[in-house]
Amino acid sequence: MWLVRPAQLDDLKQILTIAGTQGARLSSTLPKESDSLARKIELSVASFESSLPEDQAPRFLFVLENTDDGTIGGVAGIDARAGSGEPFYSYRKDALIHASHELGVSRRVEVLYPSHSLTDQTLLCSFVIRPELRGTEAFELLSRARILFIAEHRDLFTSRVVVEIQGVQSDDGSVPFWDSLGRHFFNMTFEDADRYSASLSKTFLAEMMPHNPIYVSLLSDAAREALGKPHDVTSGNYELLRREGFQEGCYLDIFDAGPVLEARTDSLHTLVTSHRKILHGRHDDDGENCLVAAGEGADFRCVLAGIEDTLENELKVPVKTWNLLGKSAGEAVRVAPL
Amino acid sequence: MLVIRPLQQEDLDDLYEMAQKAGKGLTTLPADRELLQRKIDMARESFRQRCAPEAALYLFAMEDVEAKKTVGISGIQARVGLDEVFYNYRLSVTVNASSELGVHVRTPTLHLSNDMTDVSEICSLLLSKDYQGGGNGLLLSRSRFMYLDEFRSHFSEKVFAEMRGVSDEEGNSPLWDALGSKFFDMEFSKADVLSGLGNKAFIAELMPKYPIYLPMLPSSARAVIGRVHDNTAPALKMLQAEGFNFNGLVDIFDGGPVVEAFIPSIRTVRDSANRHVMVTRKPVELDVPADEKVMVSNRSFRDFRVTTVPATCVGPDTVKLPPEVAEALQVESGDSVRVTSLKDRGSRSLSGTRGARQGRRLGA
Numbered sequence: 031m032w033l034v035r036p037a038q039l040d041d042l043k044q045i046l047t048i049a050g051t052q053g054a055r056l057s058s059t060l061p062k063e064s065d066s067l068a069r070k071i072e073l074s075v076a077s078f079e080s081s082l083p084e085d086q087a088p089r090f091l092f093v094l095e096n097t098d099d100g101t102i103g104g105v106a107g108i109d110a111r112a113g114s115g116e117p118f119y120s121y122r123k124d125a126l127i128h129a130s131h132e133l134g135v136s137r138r139v140e141v142l143y144p145s146h147s148l149t150d151q152t153l154l155c156s157f158v159i160r161p162e163l164r165g166t167e168a169f170e171l172l173s174r175a176r177i178l179f180i181a182e183h184r185d186l187f188t189s190r191v192v193v194e195i196q197g198v199q200s201d202d203g204s205v206p207f208w209d210s211l212g213r214h215f216f217n218m219t220f221e222d223a224d225r226y227s228a229s230l231s232k233t234f235l236a237e238m239m240p241h242n243p244i245y246v247s248l249l250s251d252a253a254r255e256a257l258g259k260p261h262d263v264t265s266g267n268y269e270l271l272r273r274e275g276f277q278e279g280c281y282l283d284i285f286d287a288g289p290v291l292e293a294r295t296d297s298l299h300t301l302v303t304s305h306r307k308i309l310h311g312r313h314d315d316d317g318e319n320c321l322v323a324a325g326e327g328a329d330f331r332c333v334l335a336g337i338e339d340t341l342e343n344e345l346k347v348p349v350k351t352w353n354l355l356g357k358s359a360g361e362a363v364r365v366a367p368l
Numbered sequence: 369m370l371v372i373r374p375l376q377q378e379d380l381d382d383l384y385e386m387a388q389k390a391g392k393g394l395t396t397l398p399a400d401r402e403l404l405q406r407k408i409d410m411a412r413e414s415f416r417q418r419c420a421p422e423a424a425l426y427l428f429a430m431e432d433v434e435a436k437k438t439v440g441i442s443g444i445q446a447r448v449g450l451d452e453v454f455y456n457y458r459l460s461v462t463v464n465a466s467s468e469l470g471v472h473v474r475t476p477t478l479h480l481s482n483d484m485t486d487v488s489e490i491c492s493l494l495l496s497k498d499y500q501g502g503g504n505g506l507l508l509s510r511s512r513f514m515y516l517d518e519f520r521s522h523f524s525e526k527v528f529a530e531m532r533g534v535s536d537e538e539g540n541s542p543l544w545d546a547l548g549s550k551f552f553d554m555e556f557s558k559a560d561v562l563s564g565l566g567n568k569a570f571i572a573e574l575m576p577k578y579p580i581y582l583p584m585l586p587s588s589a590r591a592v593i594g595r596v597h598d599n600t601a602p603a604l605k606m607l608q609a610e611g612f613n614f615n616g617l618v619d620i621f622d623g624g625p626v627v628e629a630f631i632p633s634i635r636t637v638r639d640s641a642n643r644h645v646m647v648t649r650k651p652v653e654l655d656v657p658a659d660e661k662v663m664v665s666n667r668s669f670r671d672f673r674v675t676t677v678p679a680t681c682v683g684p685d686t687v688k689l690p691p692e693v694a695e696a697l698q699v700e701s702g703d704s705v706r707v708t709s710l711k712d713r714g715s716r717s718l719s720g721t722r723g724a725r726q727g728r729r730l731g732a
Contacts, residue, residue, distance in 0.1 A: 128551060130573040133562075137553065137574065214583035215464050217473045226469065237466040238473070243578045247550040248585065 031098065032168040033354050034175035034332040036078045037071050037091040037105065044102035045071075045093065048158055059155040060105060061228045074107075078328040087111040088186060090179070091156060094163075094172040097354060104159030104172045108179065110186050112153035116232040117146045119239065120281040120290055123246070123257065140246035144239060148281060148290065152180070152187040155194070157267060164266050167334055170368060171321060173270050175332035177300035178323035178364055182330070184295075191295050192281070193271055196264050197288025198256035207287035210253035215240050224285060239284065258282055258289045274299045304366035307345035309357050312338055315348050322347060324355040324363040331355045337365060369434065369654060370504060371696045372511040372674040375411040375427040375441065380404060382438035383429075386496055397441065397494050398561060414446070415670050421522050422447040426515065427492060428672070430508050432499070433696055439499045440508045443492035444515065446522060449485030455575065456481050456617040456626060459594060462581070476582040478593075480575060483617060484626065488516070488523040489530070493603070503658025503676070503710050509606060511674035513636040514665045514706060518672075526630045528615065529607060532600040533624025534592040543623040546589035551576055560621055575620065593623040600624070609712055610635045636663075640708035643687040645694060647701045652681060652690045661710040664689070666697045673697045682707055 037045065042064065049062050061067045070091060077088035087110050094104040112118040122145040129136040154176060163169050180187050199205045199220075208220040216223050216238045226234060246254060258278060260268045268291075275297050281290035295301070300321070309324070315336050322345075323332040333354050338346040345365055352358055375383075380401070387399040397404075407427060414424035423446065430440030448454045457478040465472040490512050495505050516523050535541040535556065541548075544556035552559055552574050582590050594614065596604050604627065611633050617626040631637055654677060661676040664687060675696055681688045687707055689697070699705060 128574045132573075135553065135574065137551065139551065139576070141578070211584070214581065215473055215475060217471055218469075234466040234468050238464045238469075238471065240462070240464075240475070240581060242477075242581075244584075245550070245576055245578070245580075248547070248580070 031096075031351070031354065032103065032171055032334060033095045033097050034092050034106075034172055035095060036328055036330060037074055037093045039068065039071050039075070041093050041102055042068055042071060045105055048102065048105060048160060051161070059107065059228070060158060062225075066228065075328070077110075078330070080327055085115070087114040087150075089114060090176075092172070092175060092179070094159065094168060103163050103168060105156055106158075106172050106176055107154070107156030108176050108187075109153040109155055111150040111188070112192065113146075113149040113232070117236065118149040118151075118153075119232070119235050119284045120145050120148050121244075121284055121287070122147065123280045123282055142244040142246060142282070144241065144243070144284075145281065148192055150188065152191045152295065153193070154191060154271075167319070167368065169266065170270060171332065171334050173267065174274070174300045174321055174366065175323060177274065177298050178304060178321060178332055178366060179330055180295065180298070181301045181304055182323065182326065182364060187295055189295050191276075191293050191298065193276060193291045194283050195268055195271075195288045195291060196261040197283055197286030198259050199261055199286065205286045206250065206252035206256045208285055210250040211240075211244060212285060220285065227285070235284070253287070257287045259287075260289060261286075264288075300366050304364050306362050306364050307339075307343055309352070309355075309359055309361050309363050310340070310344045310346045311349045311352070311359055312346040313349060314338075317346075319368055321366045321368065322351070322355065322363055323365075324357045324361070329356055334368075369432075369675060369692065369696060370439070370499070370507060371431050371433055372428050372442075372507065372672070373431060374415045374670075374672060375408055375429045377408055377412075379429045379438040379441075380408060383408075383441060386438075386441070386494055389497070390494055397492055411443075415672075417670075422450055422486075424522065428508075428511065428515075430495070430499075430504070433692075440495040440504070441492055442494075442508050442512055443490070444512050444523070444527075445489040445491055447486050447524065448489050449482060449487075454482055454484050455620050456484060457580070457620050457623075458483065459616055459618055462579075476590075478580040478582065478618075480577055480579075480620070481617065484528060486524060487628075488527045490527055491529070503661055505602075506606065506658065506710050507661075507663060507674070507676055509603075510610070510636045510708075510710065511663060511665065513610065513631075513634050514640060514663065514674060514708065515672055516631050516634075517637040517640060518665070518667055518706065519669055520631060523631065526628050527634075528626050528628035529612065530619055530626050531604050531607075531624045532597045533619050533622030534595050534597055535622055541622040542588040542592050543585075544621055546585045547576075547580065548621055556621065589623075594618050594625045596624055597622075635712050636708050639712075640706050642704050643682060643707050644685060645699045645701050645703045645705055646683075646686040646688050647691055647694045648688040649691070650688075652678065652688070652693075654678065654690070654693070659709075659711045659713060662707050663710055664693075664697065665706045666699050667704060667706055668698070671698060676710055679709065679713075 049060050074091035076082050090108045092106045093102050121142040126139045128139050205220045276291035276293040278289045279292045317336040317338045320337045322335050325331050335351045387397050410425045411427035413419045427443040429438045458481040462475045462477045539557040541556045612627040612629040614625045615628045656678045660679050662679050665674045
């Protein structure tokens, strides 16, 4: 069975393997180096245990575990506050009208403004899953378990949730948007910049990024086409997030111009359609397959299970999953339909 | 004999013909009778001091006295950027550096600027093809420095000139194609003409206001920033010889450089000195090589006139002028005139002699 639970230091090796199979773009939220990944996991453990100093923003990292053999199938994260105390950079795509009354000309000019506006918004991040699991129920479990966690710990999160979607990258690894803009200022490859943005403080972004707005019309054709376009590899995730209620706004990733999706936390589909129920037992495994989550903080668990609803606010869940959830009859769980 | 004098109503026909022959590229003097008439009117008002000094446009004609023909024009705009906004790009550098990464990146950047506001501009230079050579172009251009020198209170401390930038035979400008056209939706030649016609408001309304990072432009466009059109190279050289230097500003359309100089340090100004006229009956051979000529001005604000005589006419206190030259300059024996060599003559320059220096001091 698939189980979503907080990441532990023991998972380090397996997470590294998964991170290594992914394209470059993820490294900014999921480091590929053992040391920085270990630090990230430690921070996550402390976040789940609520043992962080008060001024430090929690950053949660979940893993998708196959309980039959203990293998990890994927990782997903939530940063309670984007930037985690440092500025969070995006481009805001906006338009100006350049008009001349004298000439009777009016022209829409698109401009990218460097923005910190998304700083401190709750951010879904670090989503990576084994390729063979894409599009499966496990995929959905991993992604949506986070929303159930948010539902159970609503106070920790802001009223808006954002997600950065990986932008266009060619097969040869080149990133058109980076080549047309960032490369000139950072004087380094996309991979290096992405890696640095994970391992170094964000100060280097402030130092190297162009401070003035960028006219879209001066970007290369390929870069203009890539604005706000998700990478093909993200299509499953992208669709899932759209169904969750996320929408494209005006924000773009500063490295590859991938779209930033936004949603009101309280309108998230999983959050709205989920309910707290009292756990009861059943022995059959059939019935409606649902997401079932339970537990606070470090005890948080989420599984897929065939359930049976009763009218009395009770939820009949196969007994074999109780163990995974760490709950027994009479305790509260949260359930959401697939 | 060629004489520089204020532009007059009678010059209109010759002027129009000259502008027609010049074709595209000379935006300050389009072949448009109405506009030329307006310029003549403005020049007249300026020389008669009937307009505000800062609004003045002093236009000079070069007349072939014997042929009674206007063969050249040059001008000084007392101040730019007062009525309408005067735009340039300032070519500057943005440095991004990170000590953490050990990177240091310099990015040449164009900033839209109005830095030339309130500065005097030399402009509108055009010499008929038949008269080019023999130092005529120098006379047409440098006589203006004598005017600037005589009437400094009417001008700013420094003076600048916009040099024509690079464009091909069809009139396409690489910078315009890479930058301006993305915002104007217009061909370079048309935009340039509109701007020359004084239709400059549209620039303000359609121009990109934020800085332009040069690495985002194609190399063909980057290469022409601060460079002059081949046809303008001699004019640039001439101004550089007078002490003009690139001041970091370029034209917002074609990237041509702006050169400037402080009036007291212009070579023509530094080398000039006052002399008294002595009209001589002895015949003088006026047709000498350019580097043996000196310019003589009558020092009149309202009816400023300049012509050239051989350097041999200049004595320690006086300058000998044949009657026809004196008449052309509207001076008589005893009048004070100002003289300066047409070309930089190094050690032989006028003020290089002791007498000339004294003369200048006495006259000033």
